[in-house]
Amino acid sequence: MRRLLEVPGVTGAALVDAVTGLSYGRSGTGEMDAAECSRLVAFVGDRLHLAGAQGELESMVITGTRHQLVLRALPRRGDPLLLMAALERDQANLALVLRQLDLYAEGAAG
Known part of the structure; x- marks a missing residue:
């Protein structure tokens, strides 16, 4: 997840259980409520x-x-995971962030 913080504009990243909201890891300072994001998804x-x-x-x-x-x-x-990334809108390239999350997802699945 720390590699996600190298993407311009990404301030935080977290990996959580998508059902329970239990956090498996977190990096950076972005504000993210894991349990609330799980409920929203x-x-x-x-x-x-x-x-x-x-x-x-x-x-x-x-x-x-x-x-x-x-x-x-x-x-x-089992329960799916949820990868979350917090971004500074004026500094982030959303397409690049989505691509990096896809690469992370591919690595996690393989």
């Missing part, structure tokens, strides 16, 4: 399924005027 995923969406929720981007929060689901056997 579950809520949005449920609503997408009710609306007829197929497949699993992969990622979410929450954008504020100064900050962004990126949530990336990492499926696995």
Whole structure:
């Protein structure tokens, strides 16, 4: 996760259990409430399924005027994991951050 902090604009990263919100690791100073983010991802995923969406929720981007929060689901056997990254909006390249999270997810799965 520390490598994610090398991406310009990323102020914090965390890896949590997507069901319980239990934190497995955290780096940086970005403000992220792991349990609340887990509940939010579950809520949005449920609503997408009710609306007829197929497949699993992969990622979410929450954008504020100064900050962004990126949530990336990492499926696995048992409870899925949730990789979270806090960003300074004016310093971060969102596409680059999403790509780095995808690379992290590929490494975690393989």
